[in-house]
Amino acid sequence: PTLVVGLSLSRLTPLPPDFSGLSLGEPLLFQFISWLIFGSVPEGLSVNLHPMGFAAWFGLLATALNLFPIGQLDGGHLTYAVFGKRSTFITLCMLCITALLTFWSRSWVVWAILxxxxxxxFGPRHPPTLDEDLPLDRSRQIVGLMALVILVLCFTPIPIEPFELIKNP
Known part of the structure; x- marks a missing residue:
């Protein structure tokens, strides 16, 4: 609800001719709700986020971060529940991939640092559970899949990026 209300209170504003500043990356969920409210944003206009919209954007960023498979984060718990002790390997692979992506695009540096x-x-390892060999039932597997979908909807590869509007002569 915060995202919908925050974007509804936001306005489309024209960009100044020589605008430079920071651009917020838009997760899929943010893009979809923005499209429902504003449609396709015309060239030269930008969504001027209401503070509630910015809070919702930050909430999406925090949710995505929390769902990464690291130690005591929710993503770490979910990964450990699904993959057991192999979750440490998944955590380290994910961190290595993120570090490598910083060579492809500097925008990944934000994620690498976070x-x-x-x-x-939190460390890479998840503490053991009471019964390591208990398999997940179908409903818990669905919860794990739903968490993955939420991560995809809330994640943006470029959370914050410098933006400069270059005026064509």
Missing amino acids: LAVMLVV
Whole structure:
């Protein structure tokens, strides 16, 4: 509801001719709700986010971060529940892939830093559970799949990016 209300209170505004600033990456869920409210945003206009819209954007970022498969984060719990002790390998692979992506695009540096901090704070390993060999039932497997869908909807590869509007002569 916060995203819908926040975007509804936001306005389309024209960009100044020589605008430069920061651009917020738009997760799929944000893009979809924005499209429902504004349709296709014409060239030269930008969504000027209402503070509630910005709070919702930050909530999507925090949700995506929380669903990464690291230690005591929710994503770490889910990964451990589904993959057991192999979850540590998945965590380290995910961190290596993110680090490698920083060579492809500097925009991944934000995620690499956030994930490295989380890895230092929470560690790569999940503590053992009371019954390691208990398999997940169908409903818990569905919960794991739903969490993956939520991660995809809330994730943006470029959370914050410098933006410069270059005026054509």
